Amino acid sequence: MKRIKKEHLERLPVNENNITEVETWLQHMAARGYFLDETVGKWWYFKKREPKAVRYRLEIMEEKDGWFPPEKRGDYENSGWQYVTAHGDRYHIFMSEEPQAEELHTDPIVRSIQISKYEKRMRRNFAMPFVLVLNYYFCIRRFLLEGWRSPVLWTVNSDMPLFLMMTVISVYVIVRSIRDMQTVRRLRRTLEQGEDVLPEEKEERHYSAAAGYAILGVFVLAAFFFLRSLGEGGPIEQQLGYGEKFPALQFLEEGEIRPVVDEESEEPGLFGESSGTVYHYKNPLLKEHLTVEQEARILPHGVEADEEGPTARLYAEVYETRFAFLAPHISRELKANCSDLTFYSLPQEEFEEYYLAVKDTSEGKEQTLIARSGTCVCMIRYRGQEDLAEKAETLRTALE
Amino acid sequence: MAKKTLELLTESMFYVLMSFRESVRCGTEIAEFVSNKTKGRVKLGPGTLYTILGKFEEEHFIREIQVEGRKRTYEITEKGRQAYEGEVNRLRACLADAESEGRYEADKKRTFGEASGQ
Numbered sequence: 001m002k003r004i005k006k007e008h009l010e011r012l013p014v015n016e017n018n019i020t021e022v023e024t025w026l027q028h029m030a031a032r033g034y035f036l037d038e039t040v041g042k043w044w045y046f047k048k049r050e051p052k053a054v055r056y057r058l059e060i061m062e063e064k065d066g067w068f069p070p071e072k073r074g075d076y077e078n079s080g081w082q083y084v085t086a087h088g089d090r091y092h093i094f095m096s097e098e099p100q101a102e103e104l105h106t107d108p109i110v111r112s113i114q115i116s117k118y119e120k121r122m123r124r125n126f127a128m129p130f131v132l133v134l135n136y137y138f139c140i141r142r143f144l145l146e147g148w149r150s151p152v153l154w155t156v157n158s159d160m161p162l163f164l165m166m167t168v169i170s171v172y173v174i175v176r177s178i179r180d181m182q183t184v185r186r187l188r189r190t191l192e193q194g195e196d197v198l199p200e201e202k203e204e205r206h207y208s209a210a211a212g213y214a215i216l217g218v219f220v221l222a223a224f225f226f227l228r229s230l231g232e233g234g235p236i237e238q239q240l241g242y243g244e245k246f247p248a249l250q251f252l253e254e255g256e257i258r259p260v261v262d263e264e265s266e267e268p269g270l271f272g273e274s275s276g277t278v279y280h281y282k283n284p285l286l287k288e289h290l291t292v293e294q295e296a297r298i299l300p301h302g303v304e305a306d307e308e309g310p311t312a313r314l315y316a317e318v319y320e321t322r323f324a325f326l327a328p329h330i331s332r333e334l335k336a337n338c339s340d341l342t343f344y345s346l347p348q349e350e351f352e353e354y355y356l357a358v359k360d361t362s363e364g365k366e367q368t369l370i371a372r373s374g375t376c377v378c379m380i381r382y383r384g385q386e387d388l389a390e391k392a393e394t395l396r397t398a399l400e
Numbered sequence: 401m402a403k404k405t406l407e408l409l410t411e412s413m414f415y416v417l418m419s420f421r422e423s424v425r426c427g428t429e430i431a432e433f434v435s436n437k438t439k440g441r442v443k444l445g446p447g448t449l450y451t452i453l454g455k456f457e458e459e460h461f462i463r464e465i466q467v468e469g470r471k472r473t474y475e476i477t478e479k480g481r482q483a484y485e486g487e488v489n490r491l492r493a494c495l496a497d498a499e500s501e502g503r504y505e506a507d508k509k510r511t512f513g514e515a516s517g518q
Contacts, residue, residue, distance in 0.1 A: 058446055062454060071470040075427045076446045104447035107412040114451045 008046040011209035012219050012269060016042070016090065017122070017180040019058050019115075019187060024199035025207060026056035026093070036095070039087045044210060056199075057081070057104045058091040062120045068092050090118075105196070112191035119184050122177075129177045132134035132170040141251070152228060156319060158281035158289045163213055165222035172215060228282040235274030244263060246278055246292055247316040247378060251388050251398040253302040260311060270295060276314070287375070288320035298385065313386030318399065319377045328353075331372040334379045341368055346389055350396040371395060409487045413443055416452045417461065417484045420476035424465060427453070427472065456480065 010029070012092075013312040014021040026036055031053060033129040034046035063069070065088050073083050076094060080101025094104060105111040147154040147268040154160065190197055233239060236248055249257050260269035271277060276294025285287055292314065299309040321327050335343055341357035353372040358365060361383075369388045376399055382388055388395075394397055407415065412434070419425055419433040427449060431515030434444045453474065456462045466473040476484070 057447070069472075071427065071467075071472045072446070072450055074470045075431075075449070078428070080444045081446065102443055102445045104445045105451075106443040106445040107410050107448045107452075109410045110448045110451050110455075111413060111454055114447075 006048050007037070008048060010034070010044050010046060011212050012039075012042045012044055013209040013212065015180065015183065016087070016269060018183045019091070020199050023056045023058060024205075026297050027054065028096075028205065028207070030054045030056070030095075033034065036084050036093060038085045039093075041088070046186075052097065053099075055096045055101075056084075057094050057096070059094060059104065059140075060091050060114045061089055062114070062117065065090075068368035078361040103196075103198075105390050108191040108194050108196045112188050113198075115191060119181070119188055122181055122184060126177055126181070129170075129174045130226055132166075132173055135166065135170070150337060152329040153333045153337075156283050156289065156321070156326065158231065158283050160283060161225040162222065162229045165218065165225050168218055169222055172218070184195055202309065228308065231279040231281045231291075233277060233279035233290070234290065235271070236276045236278050237274050239278045244278070245291055245398050245400055246318060247314070247380055247395060247398045248278070248292055248293050249296050249298070249312050249314050249384070251313070252382065252388075252391055252396050253296075253312060253384065254386070255309065256296040258297040258309070259294050260297055273335060285322055285326065286319060288318060290318050292316040292318075302315055310376050310385055312386075313382070314384070315381040317379045319376075321375045327372055327375050327377050330377045331355075331370055334370050334377065338368055338370075343368075343370070346392075348392040348394045354392060369395075373399065409483070411455075412444055413452050415488055416444075416449070416482075417456070417476070417480060417487075419485065420462060420480065424473050424475040426474070431500065459483075472473055478502055 012022075012025075014025050016022060028342045029036070029046060031051055033048055033051040035049050035054075036056070037045045037047045039045070046251050055222045066089050068083060070085065076083065080098040081094040081096045081104060084095050086092050105114075165299070166300050187197055212296045236250070239246075240248065240250060257275050259271060260272055261267070262269060271294070275296035276292065278290055278292045281289045294314040296312055296313075298312050319327070321330065336357060338357065341359060343355040343357045346354045346356055348371075351371045351373045353370070355370045357368045359368070360366075364383050367380075367388045369378075369382070371380075371392070373396065378395070378399060380395075381387065415434040415437060416430055418437070419430045425433065427446075431444050431446075431449055434442055434507075453462065457474075459465065459479070460477055461483055462474045462476055464472060464474050
């Protein structure tokens with residue numbers, strides 16, 4: 001025997017702020033035998049019964065806590081209207097199975113007072129889209145300030161997919177909020193003119209929640225890109241232990257690498273027990289994008305571990321593109337971003353481009369290297385004893 | 401934005417306010433009063449009734465005086481009485497205008513009828 005499902009879950013296929021549309025849809029569902037039980041956000045639960053022509057009406061919630069006073073409820077029930085449920089902090093839902101029961105609202109102008117309160121509440125909630133607009137504005141501003149100078153670097157940035165998703169979401173939320181406000185305003189104005197607005201009782205319509213699922217998909221995608229944009233990685237020693245290769249002091253220095261320890265407190269330095277961190281970021285245009293930050297004490301071979309050694313610092317960015325044409329642009333933009341430096345091109349067999357700039361700072365000599373080989377581009381900022389001009393081969397190995 | 405006050409009372413608002421003239425009332429009593437007074441001509445749905453009561457409380461036309469179980473009782477305030485009297489006077493003026501216009505029409509008909517020998 002076929003088992004009849006007693007409960008049914010449906011995603012709201014109409015705009016939840018369009019009161020008449022929601023009422024029409026609920027009546028349509030009841031005519032198919034699905035009677036509303038409760039709502040959880042966009043998901044509405046129905047109970048299966050014998051199909052019946054009933055009326056559904058939404059009453060704007062006036063109480064702050066979503067509570068419907070029992071004396072009111074009693075009067076509504078005496079008038080033939082059963083309380084069904086509350087939908088968030090928006091409205092209470094009533095149903096009447098009695099065709100002769102008086103309408104909940106018999107005076108359109110009085111109803112317009114209730115709708116105008118709802119409109120005011122919506123206007124207050126409009127703050128959220130504004131926050132999104134503000135966020136969007138800062139992203140645009142960042143693009144105008146940075147993007148126009150280095151558009152390729154900006155495009156291959158790990159934030160880029162998230163930014164695109166945020167743009168879609170911002171536009172959607174703003175357009176939807178404006179559309180909702182217009183829908184409610186239109187209803188209020190019609191009522192103010194003394195014209196009542198009731199749902200279509202015999203309307204045959206096809207409802208689809210596809211648009212809602214598409215929007216949900218965009219939100220899920222945005223969350224996914226957000227998580228990916230955070231990057232993953234960890235201490236350099238650990239990552240090297242996994243067999244990874246990347247530009248690190250371990251490759252560049254001749255001596256032994258030791259984490260920096262504060263001389264006075266003897267507490268571990270910025271990177272704890274490690275000498276630094278390496279993080280991998282994702283972007284659809286890149287096979288690999290990582291950043292390395294490292295600060296370590298270098299102990300020349302054969303020197304006792306507790307003896308003092310010079311400190312070296314390194315910051316590196318590596319880009320491996322999926323498309324060869326992007327690599328020269330990344331290299332060029334990286335160089336352009338260091339406008340205060342004078343780069344010298346050094347011919348190297350291992351690299352198609354090998355640019356080095358040296359700058360004297362209060363903390364010592366700082367070398368900046370931008371190198372490209374095929375689809376791989378790397379930028380290294382290094383403060384230490386070694387000469388990066390002589391490290392092309394070592395670097396090539398680290399980038400393999 | 402300043403709160404929009406009631407400038408005119410709708411028919412249902414007027415009858416709800418009228419129901420408080422002689423006594424304090426709860427929701428069901430108001431609905432009964434309006435139905436009896438208008439012989440069912442003015443319909444008062446529960447949504448309309450409670451929206452009116454909420455608005456009147458907000459405007460200080462009525463105030464809640466007692467909550468007993470599921471019964472909430474209200475009474476009219478001085479401001480509510482004034483609003484009611486104001487509306488009655490406005491309606492009286494409208495009626496007087498309509499009646500004088502009716503008399504004018506009747507006089508006109510009579511004058512022109514006599515002149516044409518009818």
